[in-house]
Amino acid sequence: MRVRTKWKASRRLAGLGLALASLAAAPVQAQGPGVDPEAARILKRMTDYVGGLQQFGVDTSNTVEVVLHSGQKIQFTSAAKSTVQRPNKLYAARVGDVVSQSFYYDGRTLTLVNPEDGVYATVAAPDTLDAMIDFARDAVDVIAPAGDLITTDAYTRLMADTSSGFVVGKSFIDGVRCDHLAFRGDGIDWQIWIEDGARALPRKYVITTLALGGAPQFEISMRNWTLTPDVSARQFEFTPPPGARQIEFLPVGNAGAPR
């Protein structure tokens, strides 16, 4: 897999009729030469907006296509509910095709739980959401739900290897009017649909991996955004249920026995 693409950083917040809105006018940076400035502006407005939300909840539905030897493509779908409180809390519960899984991050540790298997693993984690997301991926290969769209530096992450992009036009997702943007990177095409109203929220995101035969896609739909989620501490703190067994994470790059 030769695909390389980075999704990088910038931050600022803009918002929702707040006085902070002026920040949205901050210069758009790090955009590839082929990126239509309007597409960059809309994208950055979203990342600034989401990056500036101190808390939110969102329901996601993910579809992943895999390509079989025969060339046949198969889709897998899972749904998750996520709650985020900045700077350092995240809870997500996923119901997937076979296995349900919960993800807890309380600012100190992250825990992965498979309730039906009665197992969980906990590891010390960095104390900010952004750092935790990188850590989870790099250290234990755990992918935090909605990871890339919620970091405060999402714009830079997204645009790092993006060479071109344009505004496709208006589109309705779940009845909400959105701007539809299309970008192209190194072996990757990606599209995003962003609400065009006061709440610049992402509603849909599609990644097409050109480097693989069959060009499989990953798609995430986001709905039921709430800016007033339940953020009580117990949301984010994992308490092992009776009988649950603690296991370990296999270190990244090592399929061998854990120490």
Added chain:
Amino acid sequence: MMTMSKVAAYAASIAVLLSVGVAPESPLRLQLLPEAHAIVGAPLTPVSVAGVARRTTRRTVAVASTTTATQSSAQAATAQQQSATAQQQSATAQQQSATAQQQAAATPQPAAASTAAAGALPLGTVVPALPAGCTQVAQGGVQYSKCGANYYRAVFQGNNLVYVTAQP
């Protein structure tokens, strides 16, 4: 062990190539596709895309094969660990040779059957599901599944619950 029935349902051994880029909200059923349907590739996802760029070494790919309950004996289970590396340089020690993912996928797991009878697996072999006929053994506060000649312990490999051979 809840996956056991599913595993047993396949008449042939299961060999799955989990692509390195596989999924955030990863579709765990990937691990249970029959060998004939081994996966060639799955799309990159936002975070894993970034991961490819950032890491020098992606997690090695676990190719595991598990014979089914239909193969009688308690030894029934075998697994063979191969590793594929997304990037040339990554080769991990304990694992069998790294090959480019496509290559591995293209060579339809010939070794799976031949090593099936070997019994004891190298320590650190990762399988997506336990074979049949395991008994639970607790030692030093850790729970193992003893399956034939091998002891397994449950671990998370990324978001996936897998089993790795270990020495209690």
